[in-house]
Amino acid sequence: MAEDNKHIENNDEYKGLQVNDGVSQPPTINPYLAERIGKIKKKKLTVEQYVDGILKGDINILSQAITLIESSKFEHQEKAQKILEACLPYSGKSRRIGITGVPGAGKSTFIEAFGKFLTAQGHKIAVLAIDPSSERSKGSILGDKTRMEELSIDDNAYIRPSPSAGSLGGVARKTRETMLLCEAAGFDTIVIETVGVGQSETAVHSMVDFFLLIKISGAGDELQGIKRGIMEMADLIAINKADGNNVERAMLAKVQFQNALHLFPKPKSDWTPKAFTCSAVEKKGLEDIWGAISDYCKLTDENGYFKGRRVEQSKYWMHETILENLKSSFYRNDYIKEKMEEYEDMVLNDKKSSFVAAYELLEHYYKDKMK
Secondary structure, three states: OOOOOOOHHHOOOOOOOOOOOOOOOOOOOOOOHHHHHHHHHHOOOOHHHHHHHHHOOOHHHHHHHHHHHHOOOHHHHHHHHHHHHHHHHHOOOOEEEEEEEOOOOOHHHHHHHHHHHHHHOOOOEEEEEEEOOOOOOOOOOOOHHHHOHHHHOOOOEEEEEEEOOOOHHHOOHHHHHHHHHHHHOOOOEEEEEOOOOOOHHHHHHOOOOEEEEEEEOOOOOHHHHOOHHHHHHOOEEEEEOOOHHHHHHHHHHHHHHHHHHOOOOOOOOOOOOEEEEOEOOOOEOHHHHHHHHHHHHHHHHHOOHHHHHHHHHHHHHHHHHHHHHHHHHHHHOHHHHHHHHHHHHHHHOOOOOHHHHHHHHHHHHHHHHHO
8 A cells, every 4th residue: 555645545455446636626716816906906096197087087987086085084085075176177067867766666777767768869877876874784785786787887877876874865965076076077967866755855956956756656645645845846757667557547646746746836947847657667758858857957047047056056065064074073083082982971871961961072172173
């Protein structure tokens, strides 16, 4: 018996049995991959390189810049603001459309069909889809690229799913800044999809030109969907899934919503909100909706509302940014971080009221900033 034999089956006592070493297998991981990843990570772009890439329409660089905007790191935020400031003169040339609707209304399916309709006409569309984050794990599925299979591979489309990360309804200042970078990259139509009917609609309404509400029929009493707040914000209501056996119910819902829209005061834009039926699956009604959006932009451009509204929106987001930065500065303060747990314990043990604790912490913060 050969002592150096690795296989006991090859011993002399086992007759008629021979085991070979076999063929050596290649590594399951590409040996060059780690080296390539290392090179990519080491390559850090300057602000000028970011701006140049965005203005040339480089999607990879645009995505990296948006990641900087979404980052909570101070150094990333500082760099992102410099990029944004340099790109600002090249933004503002798109049509900004906010799309909302209850879960199940077919928002993603509609956006994909609508996006393909627009790219076929030579438009470039960017979809900023806000994905709801879990309150427990803070994680998001970010599945919009999966739901919009055809649009995600369209050369004239860009889909950016972003986690709401606990912000107001999933929409915050970072979404507006992302929109500005997409405009600088040459996208002439920006679509912002919200997480559903809720507080987020107010935030979306404050950053778009046109607000589209997607509804469905046959899901119960249509009048239950007529809520004053969301209806007053809508410039157009699209009754989706108007196909198959649902066509008649969709037409009835359209009449009900159209009548309801007439009950509200005429908006400052002088635009009369409309209701349409459509089928994202059958690609029907999309041309009518785009025609209404074009008519709205033409009307508001002629009467000056379009430009005036954008000015008001810029002012609104300036104040929102001030509030957000003040809040961030407060919680980053060393004294506050040191004392926060102590004050929380006093509040929990009824030694201080919530209001007194808050005022004292703010007072300490102001004194510390004055030093």
